[in-house]
Amino acid sequence: xxxxxxxxxxxxxxxxxxxxxxxxxxxxxxxxxxxxxxxxxxxxxxxxxxxxxxxxxxxxxxxxxxxxxxxxxxxxxxxxxxxxxxxxxxxxxxxxxxxxxxxxxxxxxxxxxxxxxxxxxxxxxxxxxxxxxxxxxxxxxxxxxxxxxxxxxxxxxxxxxxxxxxxxxxxxxxxxxxxxxxxxxxxxxxxxxxxxxxxxxxxxxxxxxxxxxxxxxxxxxxxxxxxxxxxxxxxxxxxxxxxxxxxxxxxxxxxxxxxxxxxxxxxxxxxxxxxxxxxxxxxxxxxxxxxxxxxxxxxxxxxxxxxxxxxxxxxxxxxxxxxxxxxxxxxxxxxxxxxxxxxxxxxxxxxxxxxxxxxxxxxxxxxxxxxxxxxxxxxxxxxxxxxxxxxxxxxxxxxxxxxxxxxxxxxxxxxxxxxxxxxxxxxxxxxxxxxxxxxxxxxxxxxxxxxxxxxxxxxxxxxxxxxxxxxxxxxxxxxxxxxxxxxxxxxxx
Amino acid sequence: xxxxxxxxxxxxxxxxxxxxxxxxxxxxxxxxxxxxxxxxxxxxxxxxxxxxxxxxxxxxxxxxxxxxxxxxxxxxxxxxxxxxxxxxxxxxxxxxxxxxxxxxxxxxxxxxxxxxxxxxxxxxxxxxxxxxxxxxxxxxxxxxxxxxx
Numbered sequence: 001x002x003x004x005x006x007x008x009x010x011x012x013x014x015x016x017x018x019x020x021x022x023x024x025x026x027x028x029x030x031x032x033x034x035x036x037x038x039x040x041x042x043x044x045x046x047x048x049x050x051x052x053x054x055x056x057x058x059x060x061x062x063x064x065x066x067x068x069x070x071x072x073x074x075x076x077x078x079x080x081x082x083x084x085x086x087x088x089x090x091x092x093x094x095x096x097x098x099x100x101x102x103x104x105x106x107x108x109x110x111x112x113x114x115x116x117x118x119x120x121x122x123x124x125x126x127x128x129x130x131x132x133x134x135x136x137x138x139x140x141x142x143x144x145x146x147x148x149x150x151x152x153x154x155x156x157x158x159x160x161x162x163x164x165x166x167x168x169x170x171x172x173x174x175x176x177x178x179x180x181x182x183x184x185x186x187x188x189x190x191x192x193x194x195x196x197x198x199x200x201x202x203x204x205x206x207x208x209x210x211x212x213x214x215x216x217x218x219x220x221x222x223x224x225x226x227x228x229x230x231x232x233x234x235x236x237x238x239x240x241x242x243x244x245x246x247x248x249x250x251x252x253x254x255x256x257x258x259x260x261x262x263x264x265x266x267x268x269x270x271x272x273x274x275x276x277x278x279x280x281x282x283x284x285x286x287x288x289x290x291x292x293x294x295x296x297x298x299x300x301x302x303x304x305x306x307x308x309x310x311x312x313x314x315x316x317x318x319x320x321x322x323x324x325x326x327x328x329x330x331x332x333x334x335x336x337x338x339x340x341x342x343x344x345x346x347x348x349x350x351x352x353x354x355x356x357x358x359x360x361x362x363x364x365x366x367x368x369x370x371x372x373x374x375x376x377x378x379x380x381x382x383x384x385x386x387x388x389x390x391x392x393x394x395x396x397x398x399x400x401x402x403x404x405x406x407x408x409x410x411x412x413x414x415x416x417x418x419x420x421x422x423x424x425x426x427x428x429x430x431x432x433x434x435x436x437x438x439x440x441x442x443x444x445x446x447x448x449x450x451x452x453x454x455x456x457x458x459x460x461x462x463x464x465x466x467x468x469x470x471x472x473x474x475x476x477x478x479x480x481x482x483x484x485x486x487x488x489x490x491x492x493x
Numbered sequence: 494x495x496x497x498x499x500x501x502x503x504x505x506x507x508x509x510x511x512x513x514x515x516x517x518x519x520x521x522x523x524x525x526x527x528x529x530x531x532x533x534x535x536x537x538x539x540x541x542x543x544x545x546x547x548x549x550x551x552x553x554x555x556x557x558x559x560x561x562x563x564x565x566x567x568x569x570x571x572x573x574x575x576x577x578x579x580x581x582x583x584x585x586x587x588x589x590x591x592x593x594x595x596x597x598x599x600x601x602x603x604x605x606x607x608x609x610x611x612x613x614x615x616x617x618x619x620x621x622x623x624x625x626x627x628x629x630x631x632x633x634x635x636x637x638x639x640x641x642x
Contacts (some may be wrong), residue, residue: 002498104504104506105506106504106505107563107566109506109557109558109561110562110566111563113558113559113561113562113563114563278567278568279565279567282565282566282567285568286563286566315568315570318568320568327504327506327507328501328503328504329503330503330568449564451563452564453563453564
């Protein structure tokens with residue numbers, strides 16, 4: 001089948017968007033933006049300087065006072081306009097994402113939809129931001145109100161795996177509730193946000209309300225150090241999440257830092273096997289395993305182990321790899337040569353530890369895309385809980401197969417892992433499902449669902465080393481993170 | 494001559510792409526028949542059938558954009574698309590009976606495709622499955638209309 005057309009072959013050197021203007025970075029350091037499917041260079045991203053970041057923060061601070069005085073319904077109208085613009089350019093957003101990140105067009109369309117959903121939910125800000133009050137709440141004749149107020153300038157430091165959606169877990173809620181904002185997109189995948197900012201530019205936000213600064217650590221550190229910044233949202237690895245949590249804490253800033261994951265999918269003997277296997281394929285191989293909600297450990301309970309592995313291996317062999325702009329592709333490459341090397345290192349390690357590689361994706365080749373960073377579906381049997389492959393985040397299409405005697409054993413195994421992002425159970429038993437959702441210490445629980453991706457009106461949760469902070473992205477949690485409660489006690493003489 | 498690219502159906506996107514190609518083919522076939530002088534008496538209803546298929550394409554585009562949920566985006570491994578490819582080149586010299594038979598074959602094949610793909614799509618999304626199933630039933634209604642010309 002013919003490939004869908006690329007939006008552009010070469011996007012050139014992208015600019016920052018500061019104070020309502022497109023600004024060329026003065027930095028002499030650029031990074032190449034690579035298409036991970038073809039290995040071709042499709043643009044350059046500047047590593048913006050600390051001074052450029054400060055200028056964006058100051059523009060956001062200047063814009064804040066009048067933006068917070070803009071009525072919520074007026075702010076909401078701009079989000080309705082933004083939704084229209086993204087809808088009108090839906091396919092371009094999705095295709096740029098495929099070009100720079102490597103995911104499939106279906107995955108990219110799904111991500112674009114989720115991006116829009118966050119805009120839609122944030123557009124409900126007049127209702128979401130209402131405070132509460134109590135007549136005679138303080139004493140007879142003395143009323144008490146809690147008013148929800150914005151705080152100032154916030155920012156996001158975004159990861160590479162969801163180039164469109166993840167900044168939208170945060171910034172629409174921040175800006176809709178009257179704050180101003182800085183987006184630092186991933187320097188590996190900056191094009192999607194850059195393109196979305198071209199739509200933001202047309203939506204009608206006043207200058208300085210929402211800004212884009214491309215770059216790396218200089219930008220992030222400046223955001224975390226600057227006194228005008230009120231808080232930071234982050235999604236990425238656990239070591240960096242921990243660093244950001246600490247640094248923001250030291251600087252007195254709010255922080256929500258989403259870290260890594262090691263998600264287990266537990267299959268009970270009473271699971272509906274065909275549906276279970278099909279759903280798990282999406283979890284393990286979707287986005288080439290580079291979701292923080294991706295399945296990584298497949299835990300079979302009791303006598304389901306043999307029929308399950310047989311069906312799962314058979315179905316895994318039929319996963320079609322390729323360039324995501326081919327609509328037949330089920331799985332794209334991992335994001336970079338370095339990512340591929342890391343994933344292969346984990347497979348090598350499991351083999352050295354004595355596990356058995358049932359399907360080996362290390363030598364995967366896609367005709368016509370020899371320079372792409374493809375790792376094929378990999379299924380590893382004989383994995384035991386003490387092996388590194390069962391414990392650490394791989395971020396690739398690798399399935400570690402573990403066999404256990406009981407649900408309690410599986411829950412115990414999940415709890416021994418420092419991460420607590422997601423876990424799923426496949427069963428027809430309400431009792432097992434209830435035990436699982438009640439006992440498992442993970443922020444996102446799936447019952448017969450392998451990718452527990454909260455919708456925009458629910459928080460994207462996370463426990464233990466998968467999340468540092470209190471309030472999560474999306475929905476009401478996000479509104480609470482970006483606002484404070486001001487209590488007013490009133491008495492009239 | 495319009496080119497068609499009927500893909501293999503291995504993903505939600507490719508199922509919708511296949512369906513879009515079917516709709517484009519049906520719409521073009523009815524346009525072609527409506528333009529034939531010997532079928533002039535049926536020109537208007539044939540044009541209307543073409544328009545019906547064009548509108549169905551819009552519904553499919555909408556389904557692809559609005560009904561896709563990446564949470565349950567499962568690979569499709571059991572739909573053999575080769576059995577649903579339709580003949581798109583309208584033979585010269587068709588009379589009314591021949592035209593009905595030619596277009597009717599497209600409707601029959603499309604109906605079979607939608608009904609079968611709706612079963613597959615149930616693992617993805619009930620709503621998408623319902624839309625596909627409804628479209629399959631519509632093909633039968635379109636075929637009945639065609640036969641009444």
